Amino acid sequence: MAPAVPAYRYGAAMAAVIEPAWQQRWADEAVFAAPNPVGSLSSGFDAVAGRPKKFVMDMFPYPSGEGLHVGHPLGYVSTDVYARYQRMNGHTVLHTMGFDAFGLPAEQHAVETGRHPRTLTERNISIYREQLRQLGMDHDPRRSVSTIDPSYYRWTQWIFLQLFGSWYDVDADRARPIADLLVELDAGEREPAEGTNPGRRPWPQLSDVDRGRVVDAHRLAYLHQAPVNWCPGLGTVLSNEEVTADGRSERGNFPVFRRPLRQWMLRITAYSDRLLADLDLLDWPDSIKLQQRNWIGRSTGAYIAFGTDHGGIEVFTTRPDTVFGATYLVLAPEHPMVGALTATAWPDGVPASWTDGAARPGEAVAAYQLTASRRSELDRQTEGREKTGVFTGAYAHNPATGRAIPVFVADYVLMGYGTGAIMAVPGQDQRDWDFAEAFDLPILRTVAPPEDFDGQAYTGAGPAIGSGFLNGLEVDAAKVRIIEWLVRNGHGRSAVTYKLRDWLFSRQRYWGEPFPIVYDDDGMPHAVPDGLLPVSLPDVDDYSPRTFPDGDVTGEPETPLSRATDWVTVELDLGAGVRSYRRDTNTMPNWAGSCWYELRYADPDNDTAACDPEIERYWMGPRDDNDCGGVDLYVGGAEHAVLHLLYARFWHKVLFDLGYVSSREPFRKLVNQGMIQSPAYADARGFYVEASEVERRGTEFFFHGEPVRQEFGKVGKSLKNVITPDAMIAKYGADTFRLYEMFTGPLEQSRPWDPQAVSGMYRLLQRIWRNVIDETTGESRVSTVDREASTVDDDTRRLMHRTIDAVRDGYETLRFNTSIARITELSNRLTQRFSSGVMPAEVAEPLVLMLAPLSPHVAEEMWSRMGHQESLAWRAFPVADPDLLGSETVQIAVQVNGKLRATVTVASDANATAMESAARAEPRVTAQLDGATVRKVIAVPGRLVNFVVG
RNA sequence: GCCCUCGUAGCCCAACCGGUAGAGGCAACGGACUCAAAACCCGUCCAGUGUGGGUUCGAAUCCCACCGAGGGCACCA
Known part of the structure; x- marks a missing residue:
């Protein structure tokens, strides 16, 4: 009996044979080696010297013991598809993958087992490398670096020494070598910066x-x-x-x-x-x-000095215009002036609530400081927004009103921001209002709220009141005026502060x-x-x-x-x-190695520099005056928004200032890939159970017989819903897996993992294969006749060119799901037209080439069986013929008052007049227009005609 | 509390500068093939775009408010 499945049908079994074979061939032929202009990796440069460049990067992983899960490859495959597309599109492409390999998990494992963390880490890295290879990545393996390699962290340390060896020249607005500072200090050309002496x-x-x-x-x-x-x-x-x-x-x-x-x-x-x-x-x-x-948190305002018996207290405020309403001051508990200010005895008539029951201010303040220091941020929050604080017994003078106002210590003021001291303006700040109410402090409005305002503190716009010479001025004008006044009288100056520490x-x-x-x-x-x-x-x-x-x-x-x-x-x-x-016996934080790895990718085995400047300029240099330079595409998770991405920008700018790099920014374009969410199941107690052991009965789910609740969440150990790429590759092959991950939606979007939907992409590859290869013999079905003798009909030819155009667009914009849809459409048409007889090369070759970035192994296999000796990785991507993008005629909508009433077919290049007359000739339109006055006709070529009647 | 992103067929998703809501897939259903089933092949069904307003000749698309989901920040003066 004949086997049920044809011998050469595409499937998991065949994928298991051809995928490793192509991976081996790519490696043997160094197909993805990206040559540098100079240095150790420069061989082969002449062949690509004239090509435009793309430097494509993923956020490199920490090699954990669990290996890759299906969430990782979403980003990795997308850069791979993009890199492969750009290579076929005439670019020379730098794409590789390294490892962010210092970190706590390996260290904790080492603590538990007594084995060196390097042992485990290197084992994990080799597992990751193997998994990436199985996915068919087009990485240049020579450039794969690991942050734990001494040859790598040697340069991490070197960059640290550049930071140690330089200072920020505020006048020049850049970092300079510390030697320059010494020269200028010795020559008397410069005084030590504020706070350094x-x-x-x-x-x-x-x-x-x-x-x-x-x-x-x-x-x-x-x-x-x-x-x-x-x-x-x-x-x-x-x-x-x-x-x-x-x-x-x-x-x-x-x-x-x-x-x-x-x-x-x-x-x-x-x-x-x-x-x-x-x-x-x-x-x-x-x-x-x-x-x-x-996170940087820039805010503009003013420093204002409030006089006391022990010197001025400088506060920062964004609302200097409200200074007339400042009825007390607050210092952070850690503020250096607290000790000096604290009075020896309570002034007469101090309310009991200000003293916290202490006999002397010193005791009250010390007790409060101790409580505040022991209080973690968590405690502060669980306590709600209840304002606490204590009076220092001291008073300060409001420079605007001349009045004495009490000075408090309270933990709602943070030492780390501004000056660690504030002027409290309860009338215009809700936090101050809350504190003022708790401590019976006066509340003055100095900005007139609207009449219908029924809130407490008013932070909106309005004219100044109760503010002497500011009265009547709007907020912005009042700010300008008060700052002038403060400067003139030596009470303050305008200022910019940042949240960034x-x-x-x-x-x-x-x-x-x-x-x-x-x-x-x-x-x-x-x-x-x-x-x-x-x-x-x-x-x-x-x-x-x-x-x-x-x-x-x-x-x-x-x-x-x-x-x-x-x-x-x-x-x-x-x-x-x-x-x-x-x-020094400290170590650097985990972020250090990832602050500059893009530079090392470019020049991985340089032992005289972190990265040769010429190589940096070649891959990352600015393209024009408005270009900041950097990596062309960087794909990774949004969770690194302020950690890695801010740190890496900082290091890069330091290296820029010191002349080591020509790019001002490390990552020109960034895309965040979405999360893959996968079904997770919780039992009655709310504990997650192993998702792979849950069975479905109708619309309900059971774990070992117990009913469980389905939800969707980020793939991971905590939800017990890990799906590994290995399992997917075993079941369908890497090409199907890649195609599916790219198909489920745009890269940026999170999407649920639907194991059932994978079969759609599996079938697509089978259909394309069947179009090109005879399933029973494994021979090519593609005819090699000249285009003149081709059996491709005009409709199909036009569809193919439109497909090429759309597929390119999808690849360029990282909307691979739309590219796949168009490839599917073309493949379906070819199945319809050419399922018997031969498949014309005119359509088969572009189809295979268009598929290649997404599913490279099967595309290479088909390409090879079609008689090509060379890998298609460097083959030119198909180009659409602009003359064939449109069709001869086009169906346009005819609307009357915006309502669709008919459609008519016109020549695709018909002008407005021609379209209108074609529309008027349509009987249903004639009926609609009969007896009505046409006020206006809107004709959009190729789209519609709209009659405005009335 | 503030900020950002997103709500389109049962599900995942398309829809260019505002111009006929549908490219593709999953599921479902029907057919063909088969002794039968699976696979494969062919075909069909399904929404008026979260809700309510507004702008416009025309709104999924722009504006406002609200609802829902996800993410970020949170005493930052």
């Missing part, structure tokens, strides 16, 4: 150590003793971006506390304005730009880049000389930092590296003879 003694009189401190305080990478986010549960400090809104670590969900510690900071705030302004140059989703704008850059962990820094006996930091990089991670017995109970806010951080005693002490000659130095 606490003693304020002139530069020439400073000791060497003090000069070192002044210089260190200018650096873009600097050590700073300040309140930081301390996470006892992780035994490390965290950056602001790594702490969630409810005061927990993003990783591990441990409580985070504020406490002062000496840590490395990166001066990202120096770049606030440029990070903000250059967003306008980027082709990024608006939502991401907006999130970055909000400097980046806390050290972690007390093991599995990260060591700092290339040593300390001398004075505790002064020194750069490890370039020739001694990388500073390698030492082997240790215990990979864990010392952790503490959640509530422990005083434990001293103890890093794993500090226990590598042989490593910590080092003999070096840094210019003062051989001396003993102590190494």
Whole structure:
């Protein structure tokens, strides 16, 4: 008996044979090697020298132990399709994939097992590489880098030293080498920047150590003793971006506390304005730009000084126009002037609510400060918006009214923003209103609200009242006037502040880049000389930092590296003879390696530079004066909106300032891929159960006989709904899997994973195959006759050219779902016309080439069976003949008063007059127009005619 | 509370600068093939675009309000 399935039908079994074979051939022939203009990867450059370039990138993954799930390839396949399309479209394409391989999971595994995190990480990386290969990626494997490779982190450390070795020249508005600063300070051309010279003694009189401190305080990478986010549960400090809104670590969900510690900071705030302004140059989703704008949080206003017996308190306000309504001041509990201001005794007649029951202000303030410091962000929130605070016993003078107003300490004012002190204007600020009500403080309106306003604080527009010389002025005019007045009288100045804080850059962990820094006996930091990089991670017995109970806010951080005693002490000659130095025992945060990997992709094995400037210019350089340069397409998840994407922009700008790169931005165009959501099931208690073991009965779902509730959510371990690409590839082949992932919707959109719908794409590939290949013999069905003798009819030919046009458009705009729909349409037509007899090459070849970016293995196989020796990866993508895009005639709509009444067929190039007369000739239209006055006729060529009657 | 994105057939999705709401797939149904079933092939069905207003000759598309889903921020002075 003959087998039920023809021997050469396309299916999973055949995919399992041809896919590895093509992957092998691509690798053997180095089909996807992208040549550089110079350097180690320059061979073959002459062949592509004249081509336009595309640098296409994915956000590289952390290689976790679970391997890829179906969510990952959505982005990876899309860049692969785009890269393959652009290669066929005449570009030379840089596409590769690396690994962001430092990180906590491997370290925690190492802590548990005692095995070096590198062992597990490298094993995971090789699993990922194999999975990516099975997906048929067109990566250039020579460029695949991993952040844990010493040859990579050597340059991460080098970039850190560039930050350490430079300062921000505000006048030049760029970073410059620290050596320039020294020259200018020594020459007296420059004074130390504000806040860098606490003693304020002139530069020439400073000791060497003090000069070192002044210089260190200018650096873009600097050590700073300040309140930081301390996470006892992780035994490390965290950056602001790594702490969630409810005061927990993003990783591990441990409580985070504020406490002062000496840590490395990166001066990202120096770049606030440029990070903000250059967003306008980027082709990024608006939502991401907006999130970055909000995170940077630029606001304009004024600093105003309020006099006290112990000096002026400077506040920041965005509403200087309301200063006449400032009825009290509030300092953050950590504000440095709190101690000096706090009075020795309560003034007469102080309300009981201001003293918190304490006998003296000092006791009340100290108690309040202690409570505030112990209070995590989470506690603050669970307490609701109840305002708390305590009176310092001191008064300040409102410079506008001359009146004495009380000074409070309250935790609704944050030390980290503005000056850590505010003027409270309850009439125009709801927070101040709430506090004023709680403490019986006077509330004055200084902006007249509308008559029907029945709220509390009024923040809208309106004329100033009760504000002396400002009365009658609208808010903006009043701001201008009061700032003039403040400046003239020495009470203040206009100011810009940012929410963005400097980046806390050290972690007390093991599995990260060591700092290339040593300390001398004075505790002064020194750069490890370039020739001694990388500073390698030492082997240790215990990979864990010392952790503490959640509530422990005083434990001293103890890093794993500090226990590598042989490593910590080092003999070096840094210019003062051989001396003993102590190494920095922190490591860099996880984000460091991902801040610059695009540059390393471009020049992966350069051992004299992070990236050769000529190679950077070639792949990433600006194309014209308005172009910021950077990677042509960067695809990744929206969850990195303010972390990775802001940090990477910052590093890139530093390298730009120092002349190492020609591009101002790392990523010219960014696209966020949507999430793949997959069915997840929860039982009666609300716990998730393994989705793969749930069975469906009609519209209900059961897990081991118990009813469960279906919902959709992000694929992952927590919802127990992981679907692996491996399983999909085994069942259908990688080509079907790729096609399905691209078909379900536009890239940016989240979509549910529907295992049933995959079969549609499977059938499509089978149909295309059957069009081109004889299922029983495996021979090509495609005729090779000349176009003149082709049996392709005009309709089909026109359809093909329209298809080419539409498919190209879909590839260009990353709307691959529409490309697939058009390919399907053409394939269906070919099935209809040519299912018996031969398939004309005139249509078969473009069909296969158009499919190739999406499903490259089967396309290569068909192409090869059609008699082509060469891979189609570099074959020119079909081009539509513009003359064949339209049809000869077109059906247009005829509307009367906007209502569709008839359709008529006209020549596709018919002008308005011709269209109108054709429409009038249509009997149903004639009937409609009979007896009516036609006021206006609107004719849109190729679309419609609309008679406006009445 | 504020901000952003999105609501089109039973489901996933198309629809260019406002111009006849439908390209494609899934599911369903019918047919063909088969001893039968699966697979494959052919065909059919299905919405007036979340709701209510507005602008316009004409609105899925632009504007306003509301409802729903997802995401971000959240005492930022």
